[in-house]
Structure formats: C-alpha cells, structure tokens
Amino acid sequence: MSxxxxxxxxxxxxxxxGRNGKVALIRQWFATQPDPDRGIGLAALAGELNFRTAKxxxxxxxxxxxxxxxxxxxxxxxxxxxxxxxxxxWPEDARSNAPPPGLAEVVRTLDGAGRGEVPAIIAxxxxxxxxxxxxxxxxxxxxGLRVGASxxxxxxxxxxxxxxxxxxxxxxxxxxxxxxxxxxxxxxxxGPRPDPAGQPIFRPLMLAHPLEAKDFEALHAPDWxxxxxWDGIRVQLTAGPGGRRLWSRSGEDIxxxxxxxxxxxxxxxxxxxxxxxxxxxxxxPFADLQQRLxxxxxxxxxxxxxxxxxxxxxxxxxxxxxxxxxxxxARRARLEAWHERARPPLSSLSPLIGFxxxxxxxxxxxxxxAAAIEGLMLKRGDSPYTPGRVKGPxxxxxRDPLTLDCVxxxxxxxxxxxxxxxxxxxxxxxxxxxxxxxxxxxxxYTDEELVWLDKWIRDHTTARFGPVREVERHLVLEVAFDAxxxxxxxxxxxALRFPRIARIRRDKPAAEADRVEAVEALVVGxxx
Amino acid sequence: xxxxMPPHPETWLRVTEAGLYCExxxxxxxxxxxxDRAIITHGHSDHARPGHAHVLxxxxxxxxxxERMGEDRAGTTQQALGYGEALTVNGVRVWLRPAGHVLGxxxxxxxxxxxxAVVSGDYKRRHDPTCPPFEPERCDVFVTEATFALPVxxxxxxxxxxxxxxxxxxxxxxxxxxxxxxxxxKAQRLIxxxxxxxxxxxxxxxxxxxxxxxxxxxxxVKLGPLVPATVAAKDKLAGTIxxxxxxxxxxxxxxxxxxxxxxxxxxxxxxRQRAKxxxxxxxxxxxxxxxxxxxxxTCAEVEASEVWITHGREEALIHALGQQGIRGRALHLVxxxxxxxE
Numbered sequence: 124m125s126x127x128x129x130x131x132x133x134x135x136x137x138x139x140x141g142r143n144g145k146v147a148l149i150r151q152w153f154a155t156q157p158d159p160d161r162g163i164g165l166a167a168l169a170g171e172l173n174f175r176t177a178k179x180x181x182x183x184x185x186x187x188x189x190x191x192x193x194x195x196x197x198x199x200x201x202x203x204x205x206x207x208x209x210x211x212x213w214p215e216d217a218r219s220n221a222p223p224p225g226l227a228e229v230v231r232t233l234d235g236a237g238r239g240e241v242p243a244i245i246a247x248x249x250x251x252x253x254x255x256x257x258x259x260x261x262x263x264x265x266x267g268l269r270v271g272a273s274x275x276x277x278x279x280x281x282x283x284x285x286x287x288x289x290x291x292x293x294x295x296x297x298x299x300x301x302x303x304x305x306x307x308x309x310x311x312x313x314g315p316r317p318d319p320a321g322q323p324i325f326r327p328l329m330l331a332h333p334l335e336a337k338d339f340e341a342l343h344a345p346d347w348x349x350x351x352x353w354d355g356i357r358v359q360l361t362a363g364p365g366g367r368r369l370w371s372r373s374g375e376d377i378x379x380x381x382x383x384x385x386x387x388x389x390x391x392x393x394x395x396x397x398x399x400x401x402x403x404x405x406x407x408p409f410a411d412l413q414q415r416l417x418x419x420x421x422x423x424x425x426x427x428x429x430x431x432x433x434x435x436x437x438x439x440x441x442x443x444x445x446x447x448x449x450x451x452x453a454r455r456a457r458l459e460a461w462h463e464r465a466r467p468p469l470s471s472l473s474p475l476i477g478f479x480x481x482x483x484x485x486x487x488x489x490x491x492x493a494a495a496i497e498g499l500m501l502k503r504g505d506s507p508y509t510p511g512r513v514k515g516p517x518x519x520x521x522r523d524p525l526t527l528d529c530v531x532x533x534x535x536x537x538x539x540x541x542x543x544x545x546x547x548x549x550x551x552x553x554x555x556x557x558x559x560x561x562x563x564x565x566x567x568y569t570d571e572e573l574v575w576l577d578k579w580i581r582d583h584t585t586a587r588f589g590p591v592r593e594v595e596r597h598l599v600l601e602v603a604f605d606a607x608x609x610x611x612x613x614x615x616x617x618a619l620r621f622p623r624i625a626r627i628r629r630d631k632p633a634a635e636a637d638r639v640e641a642v643e644a645l646v647v648g649x650x651x
Numbered sequence: 652x653x654x655x656m657p658p659h660p661e662t663w664l665r666v667t668e669a670g671l672y673c674e675x676x677x678x679x680x681x682x683x684x685x686x687d688r689a690i691i692t693h694g695h696s697d698h699a700r701p702g703h704a705h706v707l708x709x710x711x712x713x714x715x716x717x718e719r720m721g722e723d724r725a726g727t728t729q730q731a732l733g734y735g736e737a738l739t740v741n742g743v744r745v746w747l748r749p750a751g752h753v754l755g756x757x758x759x760x761x762x763x764x765x766x767x768a769v770v771s772g773d774y775k776r777r778h779d780p781t782c783p784p785f786e787p788e789r790c791d792v793f794v795t796e797a798t799f800a801l802p803v804x805x806x807x808x809x810x811x812x813x814x815x816x817x818x819x820x821x822x823x824x825x826x827x828x829x830x831x832x833x834x835x836x837k838a839q840r841l842i843x844x845x846x847x848x849x850x851x852x853x854x855x856x857x858x859x860x861x862x863x864x865x866x867x868x869x870x871x872v873k874l875g876p877l878v879p880a881t882v883a884a885k886d887k888l889a890g891t892i893x894x895x896x897x898x899x900x901x902x903x904x905x906x907x908x909x910x911x912x913x914x915x916x917x918x919x920x921x922x923r924q925r926a927k928x929x930x931x932x933x934x935x936x937x938x939x940x941x942x943x944x945x946x947x948x949t950c951a952e953v954e955a956s957e958v959w960i961t962h963g964r965e966e967a968l969i970h971a972l973g974q975q976g977i978r979g980r981a982l983h984l985v986x987x988x989x990x991x992x993e
Contacts, residue, residue, distance in 0.1 A: 135819075137923065138932045144823075151822060190802070191974075197967050198803045202922055211803035211921065253807070254921075542901045542913070542930045589928075 125160040125225040126252060128152075130259035132164065136270040140538040145272055149280035153307075162302030163226035165281065167263055169274040171301055174233050176241045177264035182209055185246055189214050206265065210258035213249050221251040226263070227302055233264065275373040285310035290327035290510045293374045297324040321365040325374040326393060326439055326447075327510035328357065331500060331517035338518065342481055348451060348504055349476040349484055350436055352497040352519055354409045354606070354620075355399035356416070358433060362388040363442075369398075380418050381431050387468040392461065395437035397473065399495065400429050406495035409620065410608050435462065436473040436500075439508060447508035454508065488522050497605060498522040524603035525645050526625060528636045530558055531598040534580045535591045537565060544573055545580040545592060548624065550600055552615060553638045558596055559615040561642060567603065567623030576627070599628040599636050607645040617642045657765035660792040660957075663743075664761065664768050666982050671770060671794070671961075673761060676743035678707075680759050680770045683985065689726070690745065692772025693756035694719065694835055701725065707732055709747055711755025711870055715835065718866050734783070750774040751785035752939050753836030754867060760788050768792040769953065775938065776945040777809065780843035781836070781872045785949075793955035794982075797963030798940040799918050802971075806918055806942040809840075812935040813848045819912060819933055820892065827888050827908040828933070831897035831915040834860050836939050838894050839867045841916055842874045844937075845892065855880035855888060857895035857904065882907045901930045918942065947971060 135148050149168065153161055166172050186195065186209045195212065202208040224232075229248070236244055245264065249257050262268050278296065282289040287310065298319025299306045308314030332338075357372040367388045369378045378385050381398070400407040400415065407429075414429045415421070438458040439447055446454050455475070462472055476499070478484040488499050498521035506516035529550035537546035547565040551558040568576065579598060586593040603625040610618035617639070663674050670682040678688035685702035692698050692708075694715030699708075706713065706726030710733065716725040732738065734757065737746040742764075747757035752773045759770040769790040776785050799806075820828055832838045838860045845854065853876040856864065864877055880893050889909035899905060900913045915931045918938030926934035941949060950958050950972060958972055961984045969979030 131815075135933075138927065138934065140930075140932070144932075147822070191971075193970050194802050194967055197964075197970075198801050201801055201964075202803055203924055207923060208803065211805070215805065254805070536901065536930070538930060543903050543905050 125156065125164075125227075126223045126229070126248075126260055126263075127256040128156060129160075129164050129167070129226055129263070130252075130256040133259050133262065133268060133270050134255060136272050140542075142276065145276060146280045146283060149272065149277060150284040153281060153284045158304055158307060159227040159302030160225050162304065162307060163230055165277055165303060166301035167226075167268060168272050168277040170266075171274075172230065172263070173266060174264050176236065176238050177233060177245065179205060179265050181242055182206070182245070182261060182265065185209070185242060185249075186212060206261040207258055210254050210261055213254070213257055217250055219247070219250040221247070223251050223256060224248050224260075229260070229263065230301070273373075274375055278374070281310070288511075293325050293327050295319055295324070296374065297368075297376075298322045323361040323363065323366045323368040325359060325361070325368070325370045325376075327374070328359065328372060328395065329437075329508050329510060329517060330512040331502075331519040332512060332514050334501065334518040334520040339481070339520075342501070344478065344481050344484070346503055346505070348455070348502050349478060349487075350473050350500045350502070351476065351491070352500045352521065353397040353399060353406065353434055353473065354495050354497045355397040355406075355412055355434075358396060358398045359439075360384070360388055360392075360394045360396065360433065360435075362393075363391040377416075380415060380421060382421060383426060384431055384433060384469055387470065390461075390465045390467055391442050392438060392465075393440035394433075394435050394458070395439060396433045396435035396470070398431060398433055401432040402430060406434075406493075408495065408606070408608055410610065410618075432469045432471070434471055434473045437508065450505040450507060451502050452504045488520060491522055496522075521605070524605060524621075524625075525607065526601055526603050527552065527561070527619075527641060527645075528599050528628060528631060529561060529602050530596050530633045530636045531580075531594055531600055532558060532560060532596065533591050533593050534576075541573075544577045546573055546577070548576075548600065550602060552642060553634075553636060554615065559639065560613045561615040561617055561639075562602065562604070562613060562619040562622040564602060564622040564624050567625055568627070572624070572627055597633050599631040599633055600624050601626040601628050607642050609646060615639055615642065617646070655765075657791070658763070660766055660768040663763050663766070664792070666984065670984060671982070673743060673763075675763055676740045676745070676761070678740060681772065688740075690759050691716065692750065692759060692770065693753055695753070695773065698772060704728070705730065707745070709733065709755045709757050712757065713755075714866060714870060715755055715863070718862055719835075734786075748786045748788050749783040751776060751779060751782060754782045754839070754870060754872060756782060756836075758785075758788065760790070766791055768794065769955075770794040771796070771949075773798070773940055774949075775941050776949065777806070779840055779939070780847060781839045781867065787949065787952045790953050790955050792957045792959055793950060793953045794959045794961060795946065795950065795968075796940065797946065797960045797965050797968045799938065799942050800946055800960075800964040800968040802943045802967070804918060804921055804942045805944060806921070806936050806938050809844055809937045810848065812916070812937050813841075813844050816892070816914060816933065816935060817848060817850070819914075820890070823910075823912060824890050826910045826912050827891055827893055828914055829893045829895055829900050829905060829908055829911045830935070831900040831913065831929075831931075832894055832917075833896060834863050837916060837937070839864060839872060839874060840939065841894060841937065842877070843872070846873075846875050850892065851875060852891065853878045855891055855893045857893070857899055859896050859899070860894055880907070885909075897929070947975075950977060951975060 132152050136145055139145050190212050199208045278292045279289050282292050295317045299317050305317045309316050359370040361368045367385050369381055371377050400411040411429050438454055501518040503516045532551045533549040534545040535547040549560050549563045551560045580594055583595040584592045602622050604619035604622040606620040608618050612618045669684045671680045679686050680690050681692055681698040682689050688705045689703040690707045694712050699716050701720045701724035704727045707730045710731040713729045732747055734747055734749055744762040746760045750756040750758045750772050761768050767790040769788050773796050774785050855878050885907050905911050912932050914933040916935040916937040920926045920934035920936045957978045959980050959982050961982050965981040972979040
C-alpha cells in the first residue's frame with residue numbers, strides 16, 4: 124500500500140497550512156510505515172531522490188498515446204499542471220489488478236532499468252493505481268513534490284517522532300543514505316548511532332537571541348566582542364578529504380547554487396560565515412543575493428552579475444581538530460591565523476568592531492545605515508560554540524527599524540487559524556494624488572489589533588476580488604521595516620524588507636500619510 | 652397506411668429568454684423568470700424560482716419549494732405528479748422519472764406526435780441513500796447538464812471519501828471537522844453517508860441547514876440525531892463532524908469551532924488548485940452531478956440521436972459525443988450555477 128499511503132500523506136501535507144499539522148502528518152508516516160518504504164518517503168520529502176530516466180517529456184508521451192488530443196488539451200488547460208492532468212486523465216478501463224508498487228520497489232526498479240524499459244514500467248504502475256496515487260508516483264519519479272514541506276521540516280518531524288534533538292539528526296544526516304535503515308534503527312534504539320566518518324557533515328549552528336533593553340543594561344563592555352550583522356544568509360563551509368559542502372543555516376546543501384565558492388574552498392576546515400554578493404569589494408543589497416538562491420544550475424552570466432563571496436566570523440574545525448569547546452577569543456585567534464595562512468579566495472574576515480563602552484557601541488549601531496548591515500552581533504569573549512539558540516552568550520542587536528506611515532489599500536484572509544480573519548495587508552504611499560502600493564505585511568499586530576482590523580475591513584470594503592477586499596482609503600498604518608529598496612514588485616517602484624505593522628494610526632488622516640519621496644530618502648547605497 | 656415522420660423536437664421545444672419552452676404544451680421547464688406554466692425538475696434555486704402561476708413537479712420538489720420560498724411564492728397553484736404517472740397537456744404527454752440528484756429530483760419526459768425529448772435537469776448515477784436512483788428513458792433528444800464534462804472529472808466512490816474524513820478525525824481527534832456543503836441535497840446525503848459508515852453521534856449543523864433536514868425527515872429520509880452548532884455549545888464541538896454552508900466554513904461563524912479542519916464536499920475538489928483556493932484542508936470529492944464517464948454512458952444509454960447541453964463545459968462533451976456519432980448542441984441557458992453556487 125505504500126504509494127497510495129504516500130499519496131495520502133502528500134495530499135494532506137498540501138492542504139494542511141500550519142507547521143504543526145504538517146509535522147504531525149509526517150510523524151505519523153514514520154510511526155506507521157514499514158522499512159524501507161518510510162525511508163524512501165523521507166528521502167522524497169528531503170529532496171534526496173533523483174531519477175535520471177523519468178522525465179516529464181516521457182510522461183507526456185505516455186498520456187499522448189492514451190488520450191484524445193483535443194480532450195487532453197482542454198483538460199490540461201483547465202487543470203494547469205501537467206502531472207496532475209496526466210494523473211486525472213490516465214485511462215481507468217485498463218486498470219490492472221496488480222498490487223500497487225511499494226516506494227522502495229519504485230526506486231529499486233527505476234535504478235536498475237535501462238532507458239528503453241522505463242516507459243513500460245511506469246505505465247504498468249500507473250495502471251495499478253488510483254488517481255491520487257498516480258499523481259504521487261509522477262511527482263516522486265519526476266522530482267518536485269511541491270507540498271510545502273521542506274527537508275528541514277522532515278528532519279524536525281523525525282526528531283520529534285524519535286524524541287531526539289534535531290541537531291543530533293543533522294550531525295548524522297549526511298552520513299546516511301536512503302532508505303536510511305541505520306538511521307531508523309538508531310532512532311528506535313535497535314542500532315548504534317550512524318558514523319558519518321569521512322563524509323562532509325553539517326554541524327548545527329550556534330544562534331543568537333534578539334537583544335532587549337533589559338538584557339542590554341546587564342552587559343559589561345569588556346566581556347563582549349562586536350561584529351556587524353550582515354544582511355546575507357548564514358552559511359557553514361565544510362571542506363576536507365571527504366569533499367566540500369556549503370550548508371544553509373538549516374543544514375540544506377546549497378553547494379550546487381554556488382560553484383565558485385565550492386571551487387575556492389581549498390582547505391581542510393569547517394567555518395561559519397555570511398554569504399553575500401560582493402562587487403568590487405562592496406556588499407550588494409540582499410535582493411541581489413536572492414537572485415542566486417534556489418537555483419539548480421548557475422549560468423556564467425549569473426556568476427558575473429551576482430558574484431558571491433563569504434565573510435567569515437568563526438572557525439569550528441581546523442583539520443580534524445574540534446575548536447567548538449574553545450572560548451570565542453581563542454577561536455577568533457585561530458580563525459585569523461588560519462585565514463592568513465590559507466588565504467582562501469572569495470573570502471574575507473568579518474572585522475571586530477572596537478568600542479570602549481556600551482554607550483559608544485550603541486552610537487556605532489545607530490550610525491550604521493548601510494543596506495548590507497542589519498545591526499550588530501554581540502558575542503561573549505569566553506563563549507564556546509554551542510549548537511542551538513542558547514540565551515546569553517550571543518546577542519543579535521538589530522538597529523531600530525525604519526518606519527513609514529502608509530494607507531491600507533487591500534486585505535486578504537490568512538491561512539489556518541487566521542483563515543476567518545483579514546490578516547494580510549497591502550498598503551501604499553502617496554504619489555501626487557494617487558496611492559501606490561509599496562508592500563504587504565501579515566505580522567506585527569496584536570491579537571486585539573487583528574480583531575479590530577478585521578472588523579474595520581469588513582465595514583469599509585469597497586470591492587471584492589476573490590479572497591481580496593479593497594477598502595476605503597482611510598486607515599493609516601505605521602509600518603516598520605529593515606530596509607527600503609528600489610524594486611519593480613510594487614507599483615510604487617519600491618519594496619520594503621521585513622515589513623510589519625507597528626501601530627494602527629487611527630489618529631492620523633490618510634492625506635497626511637507618507638509620500639514616495641519619503642521612501643526614496645530611505646533607500647541607501649551599498650557599503651564596503 | 653401512411654407513416655408520418657415524427658416532428659424533430661427542435662420544432663416544438665425551443666430556447667427562449669425565460670428558458671426551455673414547449674410550444675404546443677404552452678409550458679416551460681425550469682424557467683428563469685416568472686411564467687404562467689412551469690415544470691420544475693428539482694428544488695435548487697437555479698432551477699426552481701419563485702413567482703410562477705402554475706407549477707408542476709414531484710410532491711417532494713413542491714414541498715421543498717414551499718419550504719424555501721414560502722407558500723405564496725412557490726406557485727399560485729401547485730400540481731403534484733409522482734414518478735411514472737403521466738398526464739397530457741394540450742396534446743403533449745408529460746411524465747417524470749427519477750434523476751438521482753436530490754430528493755424529489757426528476758427528469759421531465761415529453762412526447763408530442765411520436766417525438767420524444769427528455770429534459771434531465773441535474774442528475775447523477777451514483778447511489779444516494781436520500782433519493783431514488785436515475786432511471787434512463789429512451790428518447791430522440793436528451794437534454795443534459797455538463798457541469799463536470801471534462802475527462803479529468805471522475806468521482807471516486809463516496810464511501811472512500813467518507814473514509815478519508817474519518818481517518819483524519821482519528822489523526823486529529825480534538826479538532827472539529829467542518830464540512831462545507833449546500834443546504835439542499837448534499838448536506839442530507841453526507842449525513843446519510845456518515846450514518847452508513849457507522850457515525851452515529853449527534854451531528855451539529857449550521858442553522859441554515861436545519862429546515863431542509865427537518866423536511867427530509869418529514870418526507871421519510873432518516874438522518875439520525877442532529878443538533879444546532881450554536882456558539883453556546885462551543886465546548887461540545889471539539890472532535891465532532893459539523894456541517895455548514897461553504898461560505899461559513901472559513902468565515903466568522905467558524906470561530907466557534909475548535910481548531911477546525913475545513914472540509915469541502917464537491918466534485919470540483921478533484922482538481923487541487925481549485926480545492927486549494929478556498930482554504931480547504933480536506934477536500935472531499937462527493938458530487939450530486941454526473942461525472943464524465945456517467946455523462947457519456949447516460950447519453951449512449953438513452954439512445955438519443957441528439958444531445959442538447961444546458962450549461963457547463965459543453966465543448967468537450969460535444970467533441971466526445973461526435974466521436975460516438977451523436978450530435979451535440981449547446982443551448983447556452985443562462986442563469987444556471989456551478990455546483991457550489993447553488
């Protein structure tokens with residue numbers, strides 16, 4: 124029953140909006156499915172399966188010989204998704220009595236099949252399945268489940284099901300392969316912890332807490348080191364005899380998107396840093412880095428237009444030596460000495476910022492307005508590198524957000540618990556006599572404010588477009604955000620980074636809300 | 652003896668602004684505006700409209716119309732015609748056969764000078780515990796709907812969909828599973844299907860479903876214990892299956908429910924993007940309309956040489972009928988809703 128069972132899992136994941144609901148569904152999968160099929164399901168969710176011989180074009184040919192071309196075209200036009208159209212249209216009159224294939228059987232058979240045999244094999248499976256299971260099979264073999272469940276979420280569910288820390292899973296993850304029999308054996312207490320020896324593995328990151336005013340008062344300047352908080356993405360660089368990897372903050376392998384970084388990692392160490400786009404020594408805005416993320420192939424043009432580099436701030440391993448138990452100051456000294464010796468290309472050290480008192484540091488933070496800097500990182504000089512978000516040794520101290528007074532223009536219902544509330548807001552600023560959208564926000568307000576906003580929107584609706592309501596241009600919202608950028612995403616020509624609703628300005632007339640000129644004034648250039 | 656060729660139905664049954672009109676009989680079938688004489692296939696509001704002078708329908712459909720519209724607007728005079736009974740109106744023979752769509756739903760069979768047309772209204776071929784099954788009637792022209800006339804629409808067995816609902820409830824036992832369904836037909840069929848699947852607990856229902864459920868019970872359809880899903884009963888709604896109109900399940904009304912799982916029972920749920928649009932978490936493919944294989948099979952079964960299509964996706968159906976040697980014709984009747992717009 125495993126392809127049909129997997130189909131039911133995918134179906135529920137697709138339609139379940141909340142993270143906890145999705146985790147519950149995946150946990151149930153681990154608890155109820157047998158080996159090796161549950162591990163294949165895990166691999167599929169984690170994006171670790173790849174079949175070279177089963178491509179969408181092949182499936183298109185299979186359906187073309189079995190359906191009327193006019194009816195296929197009408198159906199595809201209506202459904203809009205090729206895999207789903209094929210799954211729904213597949214003829215049922217030739218339904219076979221063969222048992223549905225198991226997930227592991229699918230993997231084993233396709234891996235062992237010649238290119239010429241694959242079409243007949245897939246057709247026979249499709250004849251043995253119902254429409255939901257057909258869709259699951261097609262998604263499984265062509266890749267890309269698109270059910271809103273990431274590799275990280277699958278690991279979190281695995282950890283929760285097994286009563287382990289997700290960090291423990293991460294430590295062994297890159298030493299195990301589908302269908303992960305030793306991993307499940309270990310998690311169920313039937314086997315030893317898998318040994319990732321020699322394999323490049325992800326080491327869970329040390330994370331920081333946001334610094335609040337009461338925490339700040341307790342800080343004693345000499346205990347602390349300060350660095351810029353860069354607006355890029357956190358990465359871990361792992362290189363050695365076993366291979367080279369670039370990991371995202373959650374342990375996702377993003378090596379494929381950044382081949383130039385991998386090529387430059389000619390060392391044997393594990394380092395922690397920030398991935399940025401850097402042109403002529405200047406850090407570009409986050410929007411530039413976004414162009415490079417989530418790409419399977421990278422063109423020469425991308426490499427040239429959006430050149431990536433890393434800014435390093437910690438060293439976890441040098442050779443095989445684990446530096447994580449050392450205090451920050453000692454690791455920093457090792458990082459500097461190592462970097463001086465190894466001089467890996469496309470890398471630089473994130474400088475330490477000198478300061479004499481916390482007041483002086485606060486002034487430095489307030490003065491930082493460059494787009495590439497989000498604020499400061501504070502790290503205790505004596506702190507070892509502890510995985511996870513331990514409160515105390517590291518703080519992130521974002522600079523105060525920027526704000527604009529914007530006018531609410533449209534509202535849309537949220538998802539899950541918020542599905543009965545208008546909780547997603549599009550707001551604009553004035554350009555001449557016209558209001559132009561500048562961003563969307565769906566956070567920042569309290570529960571009480573949301574109830575109030577929901578009622579206001581229902582009482583002031585002027586038009587409806589499906590789930591969206593257009594409202595009277597009366598309500599001013601103070602929107603907080605981290606940076607303003609020029610962008611074509613919104614009609615105003617600007618986009619805001621991390622916008623959230625800071626306050627509802629019931630006191631302020633809409634005519635006195637901000638204008639596009641005010642947004643332009645907040646756009647800052649890049650910084651070295 | 653001289654054999655006279657029967658007249659083609661298009662000479663005596665035609666589309667007017669008020670809907671399908673039988674000229675020699677002087678009556679309309681499911682007219683969209685108030686007329687003197689109307690025959691009504693079933694009680695859904697896009698077929699049964701208020702304000703006609705004389706209304707002919709099954710006793711159940713007449714009762715439904717009175718319940719929904721009030722005595723005074725459901726026809727100045729009402730005439731009941733049971734399934735299989737026949738009468739003659741100005742030389743046109745009229746009889747009704749079950750359509751299997753909702754309680755009281757009927758196909759209107761018309762014969763004039765040896766020429767026969769069947770106006771099926773909305774219909775389905777699946778078993779439905781709340782109404783008698785569709786009965787095919789041979790005819791020269793079969794007038795059909797085409798709501799789900801694309802080959803992607805093949806409804807799975809309803810019991811299988813009920814099984815998925817109960818499995819979800821087992822996985823999330825504290826959450827309220829609220830099913831969006833319309834008040835006439837779908838709601839009562841779902842309740843009956845749940846009872847068949849062994850769900851014998853009281854089923855809380857939205858106030859908008861109450862009167863028609865009561866009427867179904869009066870007409871002999873057993874639904875088991877139903878209770879109002881009122882705000883006052885909030886504590887008791889955890890872990891239950893609740894029925895409500897589709898518009899209520901994602902709106903303020905649903906705030907009384909405990910971490911609701913919004914479910915929607917409709918043939919449209921077969922297509923994921925369509926299902927995802929409304930914030931549905933558990934789509935259930937349960938429909939009171941014929942799916943693609945049923946449409947084609949029915950058109951073949953009644954042996955009509957022509958099929959007239961009232962509303963829906965007529966292009967695909969005309970194309971497929973043409974391949975079977977049946978002439979398809981789109982009537983483009985206005986004012987007919989999609990399944991959920993009832």
